[in-house]
Amino acid sequence: METLKIGDVTITSIIERDGPWRKPADMFPAYDPAVGEKHLADLDPVVFDQASGKMVITYQTFVVKTPKHTVLIDTCTGEDKGHPPPMDFPKQPWLDNFKKAGLSFESITHVFCTHLHIDHTGWNTMLRNGRWVPTFPNAKYIFHKGEYTHWEATTKEGKNPPGTVWTNNCRPIVEAGQALLVDDTYQLDDTFTLTPTPGHSPCHCCVNIRSKGQEAIVTGDMMHHALQCREPEWSTIFDTDPKQAAASRRTFLSSVAGTGKFVLPIHFPSPTTGRIEADGNRFKYNFVR
Numbered sequence: 001m002e003t004l005k006i007g008d009v010t011i012t013s014i015i016e017r018d019g020p021w022r023k024p025a026d027m028f029p030a031y032d033p034a035v036g037e038k039h040l041a042d043l044d045p046v047v048f049d050q051a052s053g054k055m056v057i058t059y060q061t062f063v064v065k066t067p068k069h070t071v072l073i074d075t076c077t078g079e080d081k082g083h084p085p086p087m088d089f090p091k092q093p094w095l096d097n098f099k100k101a102g103l104s105f106e107s108i109t110h111v112f113c114t115h116l117h118i119d120h121t122g123w124n125t126m127l128r129n130g131r132w133v134p135t136f137p138n139a140k141y142i143f144h145k146g147e148y149t150h151w152e153a154t155t156k157e158g159k160n161p162p163g164t165v166w167t168n169n170c171r172p173i174v175e176a177g178q179a180l181l182v183d184d185t186y187q188l189d190d191t192f193t194l195t196p197t198p199g200h201s202p203c204h205c206c207v208n209i210r211s212k213g214q215e216a217i218v219t220g221d222m223m224h225h226a227l228q229c230r231e232p233e234w235s236t237i238f239d240t241d242p243k244q245a246a247a248s249r250r251t252f253l254s255s256v257a258g259t260g261k262f263v264l265p266i267h268f269p270s271p272t273t274g275r276i277e278a279d280g281n282r283f284k285y286n287f288v289r
């Protein structure tokens, strides 16, 4: 995509990492090779690398510029987090792309995390003199209260090994007084509202962006790959509640199919933006070029 215009709002992608990543059978416990291969042959070629047999998965941040605010949605994996390979992505592409978009750390007014996973909270903080501090000094960071509380509790109970995401990427924001803990009804301004889509994580939310009669929806990790439009019941190994994730996906896909609304899933490769079309009991993801 690079930049998508929705009325008075622009949405720009900042990529941290892209390319072939995982085999479908390793990602979807319900994967059926015969069914999957048939779908993959019909899908847009950008989503699958035939040579390696791996799905193409991108890690990116969306910068949403409304008339009043500059918001980052999801902040990739960040730097100095000590994640073991393959999650130790080099930091430079994200920083270079952030700069290329004409942004400075000071210019960000808000950060919103669709959910609090390793690859959606990384740049929330940076290591300075041995301490994790907010990367964006003037930003309010918007976390869903239920999501924050869940990861705080599981980390404290030791049930979230290694448990560094909440400790390093979220708690320092609250301690710095820069967090806004919100519920499903939160509205940043008349262009920016939330829709709860639980399942991938307990309080995962999509972001609706509306301006001048147009609408785009940043869907976070409600789906990871276009295969899940063909098979909405294929949840991933990363979902907290796979059944609920599938239900959220089907509800969402049904609600946007045929509406012309733009859909922006964080992990879909460039051009990322697409529109949903119903196809019997399934859906099609049509990239917008």
Ligand SMILES: [Zn+2]
Residues within 6 Å of the ligand: 117, 119, 120, 221, 266, 267
């Ligand atoms: Zn993710």
